[in-house]
Amino acid sequence: MEPNTIRHQVLFCLQEHATDQDKEKFLQESESVLSAIPYVNKFEVLRQVSRKNDYDYAFSMEFADQTAYDAYNVHPEHVRYVEQVWNVQVLRFLEIDLISL
Template structure:
């Protein structure tokens, strides 16, 4: 990852809870949908293992630059995913976007 690329991460809890069929279906369908969007690189589905955290799952992905990230945010697959799946199935979340710190 270079200094202009962006690592986009989101951690979240589901209304369905964790470690059940509904949660697994959400994770799998999310990966299937979001990875079809141009510019999404290094997509990962993550399971929280720390008892100190309030969230159960996470997604991590990398964009080559701000333009790729902006295109992702307005892509029809992403906006439909947010409206039809994310807003209905996610109970709470936190987003964070990182760029590599360079001295």
């Protein structure tokens, strides 16, 4: 990872009533929308396999620097996604933002 690169990870659980089809649709839609937003690099959809925490999934992506990350957060597609998809379907989440030492 380059020195100014930010690795943004979001661990999350979907609503308890979500079916397997709902989950698959959410993951596919999320990848399609979020990975297409400018500034997003190395987008990944991940499934939790450890019993050490109780989150089910994660999104991981990288941003070239803080400016790119800030621009992503206010991008209209990201704002729309959070309001209309994320806030409706996600039960709880944890965000982790990392830079290389």
